[in-house]
Amino acid sequence: MSWRAQGMRAWLLQRLTAVYMLWYGIFFGFYISQSPVHGYESWRALFTHPISNIATAVFFYSILYHAWVGIRDILIDYVPLAYLRFFLWVAMTFGLAVLAVWVSMILFSVVSL
Incomplete structure (x- = not known):
């Protein structure tokens, strides 16, 4: 297998992100169950810590x-028209980029450096 194959790299990174999301979900769920967070200030304190925020x-x-x-x-496999596939891909990429900026603004607004 070649690392030049973009599909293999995307497949592997998708699996790694799934493992990280599972690990984070378990850790976060355990943390919340052991020390319940009540109210705005306690939630803010939780995400103010740089390690938690990152x-x-x-x-x-x-x-x-x-x-x-x-x-x-899904677009590659199920949308046969190239121009429609490209339009949907651009719209999806733009939407996800907007979400990334929004998440960044929210998360890094609570960090006290």
Whole structure:
């Protein structure tokens, strides 16, 4: 297998993002179950810590990348018209980029440096 094959790289990165999302979900669920967070200030304190904030940012970027690869594969497999596939791909990429900027603005607005 060649690393030049874009499909193999995307497939592997999609699996790695799935593992990270699973790990984050288990860890976050365990943390919340052991120390319940009540109210705005306690939630803000949770995400103010840089490690928690970065882990959450990686989680959301993983979701966006995972979705991008999955939707791209669906478009390649099920949309036969090239121009329609390209239009949908551009719209999806733009939408995910907007979500990435939005998530970044939210997460990094609570970090106190």
